[in-house]
Amino acid sequence: MNPGFSVYGVATGLLEPGDDIVGRVIAAVGDTEAERICDRDILLFAESPLSTTEGRNIRLADITPGENARALAEKYDLDPRIAEIVIAESDEILGGIPGFLLAARGNLVLPNAGVDESNAPDGWVTRLPEDADASAARIRREIRERTGKEVAVIIIDSRTHAMRLGVSGVAIGCSGILPITDERGRPDLFGHELQVTRRAIADSLASTAELLMGEADEGVPVVLVRGYPYTFAENATIESIAPDEDLFLGSLTKKV
């Protein structure tokens, strides 16, 4: 077989506001010769425990919903305080189904703009990191400072896909890795030039990490990928597609 790559869960235990997530990860990876963090490792962080350590959790009792939030909450059957937070976290509300608003936020289209009651204390919700690229860059720098190793860092979330049951992964920020590779112009098996294909490497790595993270009480907020031959990039942003060039949004029109 071709040389491959390996994927490991990093069990830090429960992370709380202000916790040193990098220190917890270094300790959990271990310090044996075989286990310590290596150059070219990729470390993937679930957004919710990371943003918890960054102080991004918010208490519902502190929120006063405005008129727009109350109207959306009524229409889509959700807590008006959550609707208020979702609006604040979104660039645009695109629509909804009962319990969820479909929101655009930076390079993402996602339910409730990532605002989530799961994995938060009662009466609190988690939000996405304020700037996931900045979080990734900070973590990467701290790992370099503390271990001397050059790694890639990806911040990930769960996502659903049109008409598919179940969640897989999506990259919401990264540092030290080219998240999307461009193969246009390369030949296919028959020597034709490939027309369309850019590969969402960071998203596929996010789904790989999701396989070990789970969504429930596993306590595996970080996954380490070793041996995958990624392309280095100091600070490459994860690009999105303009809505009118997008096959999904370009094919359909908004209801709201």
Place this chain on the structure above:
Amino acid sequence: MNPGFSVYGVATGLLEPGDDIVGRVIAAVGDTEAERICDRDILLFAESPLSTTEGRNIRLADITPGENARALAEKYDLDPRIAEIVIAESDEILGGIPGFLLAARGNLVLPNAGVDESNAPDGWVTRLPEDADASAARIRREIRERTGKEVAVIIIDSRTHAMRLGVSGVAIGCSGILPITDERGRPDLFGHELQVTRRAIADSLASTAELLMGEADEGVPVVLVRGYPYTFAENATIESIAPDEDLFLGSLTKKV
């Protein structure tokens, strides 16, 4: 670190109509103690080389486009013969952008219903396997008969995601593995019951495999995943969501 799993590319070389894909995979995996196929391995097959061996390629010169195909081809700027094949391969055409129709086919919403000029000889197109679950079941049975090993088989394709640049993976058929796990009712880190979460294990494994397959001239049509603790299921279908319960399609309306 927690025990993890490993991912290997299986380079069979170019596959042609009628080729024995299972024999080529067994040979390419190798027969050393360390490398031969093991019980509980997961083998992921790219749909295009698989369907090529199944005789699913079709010659454009043999196609006479009908009125509907000619109208869609005019509207969305594609070859009317391809539009004709896409219609035949689809349950419903949902819309389009220049060069592509957005099609519903079984449990998938995908561009051109999987009809593709890449990786086919000049003047031919590839189509998805006629019944990818049946293909997966056949491959799994043949591997059992020839090696005595019980593996899981997943047939995969590339997919784009709303507003995201680049492709990742999607499972279009499987055998011997539960493709979607249901975690509703399990506790989260704070003991709340999880409300929504089903995990698209097969889709996440498909994205993992995409990392080694690529889309160009790599000649890696199969990926082997070893050590991932999946749930066995003899014949579990990959379920889709009804459009009105779906966050994407339920939030938006059709243009056509």
